[in-house]
Each structure stands twice: as structure tokens, then as C-alpha cells.
Amino acid sequence: MKNKSLNLPWAKINSFTGNHTSPALTTYRPCPICGGLHSRTLLVFDDFQFYSDSAEQPKRTQIREVQCQSCHAVYLNPCYTNTGFDYLFAEAGQSYGSTDGRxxxxxxxxxxxxxxxxxxxxxxxxxxxxxxxxxxxxxxxxxxxxxxxxxxxxxxxxxxxxxxxxxxxxxxxxxxxxxxxxxxxxxxxxxxxxxxxxxxxxxxxxxxxxxxxxxxxxxxxxxxxxxxxxxxxxxxxxxxxxxxxxxxxxxxxxxxxxxxxxxxxxxxxxxxxxxxxxxxxxxxxxxxRVSEYFENWYRNQAEVARKIESWPRASRIVIWGGGMHSEFLYQVTPLFQQDLQCEYIVVDSDPLKQGKSWRGLPILNPDVIQDVDWDDCLLVISSYGGQEAIARAAVNLNVPDSVISRLYDFVKVY
Ligand SMILES: [Zn+2]
The missing domain is CATH 3.40.50.150 (Vaccinia Virus protein VP39)
Incomplete structure (x- = not known):
């Protein structure tokens, strides 16, 4: 049994090299509230990836959040073009918030x-x-x-x-x-x-x-x-x-x-x-309000980083969750940078994601983790709202409690 997990396609982070961007994805605009042209930059992600890897389609772009110097509205600039929206959100599911609210x-x-x-x-x-x-x-x-x-x-x-x-x-x-x-x-x-x-x-x-x-x-x-x-x-x-x-x-x-x-x-x-x-x-x-928001957000990042540093080091990690939360995990936490030799697989119950990869990591059906040898391997839950449901599903797939790693001490479920 010991070597069964050798058969899974373990991979290192960023081992897929075909991802790229295109100037057609985004366009600059005036303030969407007042029409003002002057803004200050609040936050930039230079190389943000939208969902699965692709050598054919541009899936990466810069994300830049700004605040208007005239009316103080906070907005994305550049924003997505219609073309950009089609490429970047093709795998996002419903394009608008019809699942939000009650x-x-x-x-x-x-x-x-x-x-x-x-x-x-x-x-x-x-x-x-x-x-x-x-x-x-x-x-x-x-x-x-x-x-x-x-x-x-x-x-x-x-x-x-x-x-x-x-x-x-x-x-x-x-x-x-x-x-x-x-x-x-x-x-x-x-x-x-x-x-x-x-x-x-x-x-x-x-x-x-x-x-x-x-x-x-x-x-x-x-x-x-x-x-x-x-x-x-x-x-x-x-x-x-x-x-x-x-x-x-x-x-x-x-x-x-x-x-x-x-x-x-x-x-x-x-x-x-x-x-x-x-x-x-x-x-x-x-x-x-923006300063207070960032004060809170950076404190959250530090808490999650301390949690990751407190986990035992493992040479393999299973990431459960192949959505945008994993891209944030990549962008704002040290998880993927602390050991560049670490190998990963991603599992996700969404059949549309299975068979694809994200930053070189194969996305598989969660059932495969029944075959994982958990010696020297962690399961990291990459989801906010779904954290506890995923933990229960992992237990049902015979994952030992001791390797199930949560990023959040508590989750506010809406
Ligand atoms: Zn404005």
C-alpha cells in the first residue's frame, strides 16, 4: 500500500509554462462613478491567473484596484473588456450574482x-x-x-x-x-x-x-x-x-x-x-474606510501565514479546491513558496475543473485521495465557505484528521 500514491501525477508549482496574457483582455477607463481621471493605486497583482492553465488562451492579467481622487470611489482599473471577460471568466460559472442573496x-x-x-x-x-x-x-x-x-x-x-x-x-x-x-x-x-x-x-x-x-x-x-x-x-x-x-x-x-x-x-x-x-x-x-479594510485584510494574511508556518513540513501536499481561492492562496500566502521542491495535486468536486491543471498542478476527482499515502503528505483545504464541508468529505475518504489542514479558525457562513 505504501507506494500507491506514487501513481498520482504529482507536480511542482508553476510547472506549466504556457500561460500568458494579452492586451485585449483589459482597458483603462475614467472613474465609473464620477468620470474623474485621477486615481491612486491601492493594490496590484501583476500576474493573476483566472482558473485553469492554457497555452492557447490568455488567462493571466494584471489586477489593479484604485481609488478615485475626486469622489473616492474604489474600482478596478484597467477593467475587463468583453473579450477579457469571455476568456477570464469562462470557467467561473454564473457570470452574475444570481447565487448571491436570498x-x-x-x-x-x-x-x-x-x-x-x-x-x-x-x-x-x-x-x-x-x-x-x-x-x-x-x-x-x-x-x-x-x-x-x-x-x-x-x-x-x-x-x-x-x-x-x-x-x-x-x-x-x-x-x-x-x-x-x-x-x-x-x-x-x-x-x-x-x-x-x-x-x-x-x-x-x-x-x-x-x-x-x-x-x-x-x-x-x-x-x-x-x-x-x-x-x-x-x-x-x-x-x-x-x-x-x-x-x-x-x-x-x-x-x-x-x-x-x-x-x-x-x-x-x-x-x-x-x-x-x-x-x-x-x-x-x-x-x-479603505485603510481600515486593508488593515483587516493584511492582518488576516498574517494569521494565515503563521498558520501555514506552524504546519509540519511535508514533501507532498494535496490542495482541495481548484477555484479562485487557490489563486489567492498563491498570491497572498507563503504556502507555495516555502519549499519549491514540494509536489502537489489539486482535487475538486466540480467535473468542469477535473482533467485540467492550475499553475501546473493537475486537478483530479477527490476520490483519488483514497489512494494517497499520508506519511509526509498534508491535505490543505483551499476554500472559505466550504472549509468544514470539505473536512467532512475528506474524513469520509479516509483522510486522517492529523493531516487535514485548515486555513481558518472560524468561518462566517452566509
Ligand atoms: Zn470618481
């Missing part, structure tokens, strides 16, 4: 405010495949729009006969067949390169009494203990309550209600058409 809570919230009363025209901007719309009452007219063509096609097949109307189009130019009474954008705005154009377009297709619901994560609640922090590589704008308010004022939306969701980072606002104003000033206290 659909039933969102529906109850809208019912309480009369937003789902009979015969209302409801538009979901960023509808993905229409699954959220499919859960709304049939007594309203349900329309969705998204730029993700395959998702729209799938949704039309799945929900079309049920009366859900799905439109494929860009959020800043699509044609809506009728002025909507209610528009929802749950966890969409932070993914868009040009939120001003999108909100102006939504205002132009609305009537005087249209209500728009926007929910985004905000900087004020961005502190947690996950190394893949609030400044997510998937988000093009990192809103604060203030920068969201300024964006709304600039695009002609008047805020009626603001609400912080208690159990996950979601800041929800209900707005209606109003006067547009460039007069709303940026909030300089967003500078302090």
Missing part, C-alpha cells in the same frame, strides 16, 4: 412593498437564465435581460412556456417592449464596466412611478477573515454606501429607502426617477 427573502421584501401586486410589469436586469423570475408570481408580467446569450437560450427553453420573457442584450442599449413598473438589479451593478450608462438607460425606459431595486456589497461591511476579500477580482466597482448614492444622484434616481441585509454583505436601496445631479460630493471618509 431569493425568498428578496421576494418577501418586494411583496411587503406592493412591488409584486397583480399586473405589475417586472424587469430583472441581469436575469441570467431567468430562474429568479420563474419564482415570481404569474399574476405579474415577468421580463428579464442579460448579456449572457447561452443563459438566455437555456432560460427560454426552460421557462418560456411558463410566461417568462427573456431578452438577450447589453444593459445600456437593450429594447424593453413596455415601460417597467419595477426593475431589479440584485448583485449586478458591481460587475458592470459602465454603471452610469446602464442606470441612465434604465431611467430612459422607465415611467415616473417606476421603482428600481439595487443591491450591492459595500466597503462598510467588507471586513471578514477570508483571504479572498471584499476587493473581489470579479467586481469592477467596489461600492460604498456613499459612492452608490452618488451614482444614483448622477443618473437621475432618487433614493426612497436604504437597507443593510443583516446576514450577508448586501446593501439594498429602493429608488425612483428624480432629478439628476452632479453636485453630490464624494465622501472623503471612504479613504479611511
Amino acid at each position: 431569493p425568498q427573502e428578496q421576494i418577501d421584501w418586494m411583496v411587503t412593498r406592493g412591488l409584486l401586486d397583480d399586473d405589475k410589469v417586472f424587469l430583472d436586469a441581469g436575469c441570467y437564465d431567468g430562474r429568479f423570475l420563474s419564482g415570481l408570481p404569474k399574476s405579474i408580467r415577468r421580463i428579464g435581460v442579460d448579456i449572457d446569450a447561452p443563459a438566455i437560450t437555456r432560460g427560454q427553453e426552460r421557462y418560456g412556456s411558463d410566461g417568462v420573457e427573456l431578452i438577450h442584450g447589453a444593459f445600456e442599449t437593450f429594447q424593453c417592449p413596455v415601460a417597467p413598473d419595477v426593475i431589479s438589479m440584485f448583485h449586478v451593478l458591481e460587475h458592470l464596466a459602465n454603471p452610469v450608462e446602464v442606470l441612465c438607460h434604465l431611467r430612459s425606459i422607465s415611467h415616473d412611478e417606476t421603482r428600481l431595486i439595487v443591491e450591492v456589497p459595500i466597503l462598510e461591511y467588507g471586513k471578514n477573515n477570508d483571504i479572498n476579500g471584499f476587493l473581489s477580482a470579479q467586481h469592477m466597482t467596489h461600492f460604498s454606501a456613499h459612492s452608490l448614492g452618488k451614482l444614483m444622484a448622477r443618473t437621475g434616481w432618487e433614493i426612497l429607502e436604504r437597507q443593510q441585509m443583516p446576514d450577508y454583505n448586501g446593501h439594498r436601496i429602493l429608488v425612483k426617477p428624480g432629478e439628476s445631479s452632479d453636485k453630490v460630493m464624494g465622501d472623503v471618509s471612504d479613504r479611511t
Whole structure:
């Protein structure tokens, strides 16, 4: 039994050499909130890899987070082009946040405010495949729009006969067949390169009494203990309550209600058409909030680094988790640098990842770890929310407790 794990394709970090970048992936832009051209750099990753290795497709790019010197909004610059988005996020699963938040809570919230009363025209901007719309009452007219063509096609097949109307189009130019009474954008705005154009377009297709619901994560609640922090590589704008308010004022939306969701980072606002104003000033206290955010994030990195240093050295490591968390593990912790001769495999239960590799490490079905000889080998769980579920799955695959290595002392599960 001793040498069984010799048969697994152990590999050293960065042993795949074909990964590369392309200038077509990103483009510079003015501040997405105020249009300002001056910013300060907050954070740079020079060589960030998006998911699996590829010699054919550009999968690496620089990630640079900046803060506007005029309005203090925090944003990604350069941001992804449409081409870049297609290459970098092809393996990310759902392009927008349709898994974020809580659909039933969102529906109850809208019912309480009369937003789902009979015969209302409801538009979901960023509808993905229409699954959220499919859960709304049939007594309203349900329309969705998204730029993700395959998702729209799938949704039309799945929900079309049920009366859900799905439109494929860009959020800043699509044609809506009728002025909507209610528009929802749950966890969409932070993914868009040009939120001003999108909100102006939504205002132009609305009537005087249209209500728009926007929910985004905000900087004020961005502190947690996950190394893949609030400044997510998937988000093009990192809103604060203030920068969201300024964006709304600039695009002609008047805020009626603001609400912080208690159990996950979601800041929800209900707005209606109003006067547009460039007069709303940026909030300089967003500078302090950014410092407080980084203070917390770097402390988390130090805690994780101390934990890694405290583990027994092993000549082999199994990484469980082939997603973006592992790229953060590579970028912000010493795990892969402390012994360049160390050999790894990655396991992940997502069949779309299996058979590929990440930074040269083969991604395999977790079942293979039943064959691993755990003498001189660790299992590192590379997931925040999934840490305990993975630990249980590892025990079920006969991994000894003593080699299961957790990065986090506690996990806040949403
Ligand atoms: Zn700005």
C-alpha cells in the first residue's frame, strides 16, 4: 500500500509554462462613478491567473484596484473588456450574482412593498437564465435581460412556456417592449464596466412611478477573515454606501429607502426617477474606510501565514479546491513558496475543473485521495465557505484528521 500514491501525477508549482496574457483582455477607463481621471493605486497583482492553465488562451492579467481622487470611489482599473471577460471568466460559472442573496427573502421584501401586486410589469436586469423570475408570481408580467446569450437560450427553453420573457442584450442599449413598473438589479451593478450608462438607460425606459431595486456589497461591511476579500477580482466597482448614492444622484434616481441585509454583505436601496445631479460630493471618509479594510485584510494574511508556518513540513501536499481561492492562496500566502521542491495535486468536486491543471498542478476527482499515502503528505483545504464541508468529505475518504489542514479558525457562513 505504501507506494500507491506514487501513481498520482504529482507536480511542482508553476510547472506549466504556457500561460500568458494579452492586451485585449483589459482597458483603462475614467472613474465609473464620477468620470474623474485621477486615481491612486491601492493594490496590484501583476500576474493573476483566472482558473485553469492554457497555452492557447490568455488567462493571466494584471489586477489593479484604485481609488478615485475626486469622489473616492474604489474600482478596478484597467477593467475587463468583453473579450477579457469571455476568456477570464469562462470557467467561473454564473457570470452574475444570481447565487448571491436570498431569493425568498428578496421576494418577501418586494411583496411587503406592493412591488409584486397583480399586473405589475417586472424587469430583472441581469436575469441570467431567468430562474429568479420563474419564482415570481404569474399574476405579474415577468421580463428579464442579460448579456449572457447561452443563459438566455437555456432560460427560454426552460421557462418560456411558463410566461417568462427573456431578452438577450447589453444593459445600456437593450429594447424593453413596455415601460417597467419595477426593475431589479440584485448583485449586478458591481460587475458592470459602465454603471452610469446602464442606470441612465434604465431611467430612459422607465415611467415616473417606476421603482428600481439595487443591491450591492459595500466597503462598510467588507471586513471578514477570508483571504479572498471584499476587493473581489470579479467586481469592477467596489461600492460604498456613499459612492452608490452618488451614482444614483448622477443618473437621475432618487433614493426612497436604504437597507443593510443583516446576514450577508448586501446593501439594498429602493429608488425612483428624480432629478439628476452632479453636485453630490464624494465622501472623503471612504479613504479611511479603505485603510481600515486593508488593515483587516493584511492582518488576516498574517494569521494565515503563521498558520501555514506552524504546519509540519511535508514533501507532498494535496490542495482541495481548484477555484479562485487557490489563486489567492498563491498570491497572498507563503504556502507555495516555502519549499519549491514540494509536489502537489489539486482535487475538486466540480467535473468542469477535473482533467485540467492550475499553475501546473493537475486537478483530479477527490476520490483519488483514497489512494494517497499520508506519511509526509498534508491535505490543505483551499476554500472559505466550504472549509468544514470539505473536512467532512475528506474524513469520509479516509483522510486522517492529523493531516487535514485548515486555513481558518472560524468561518462566517452566509
Ligand atoms: Zn470618481
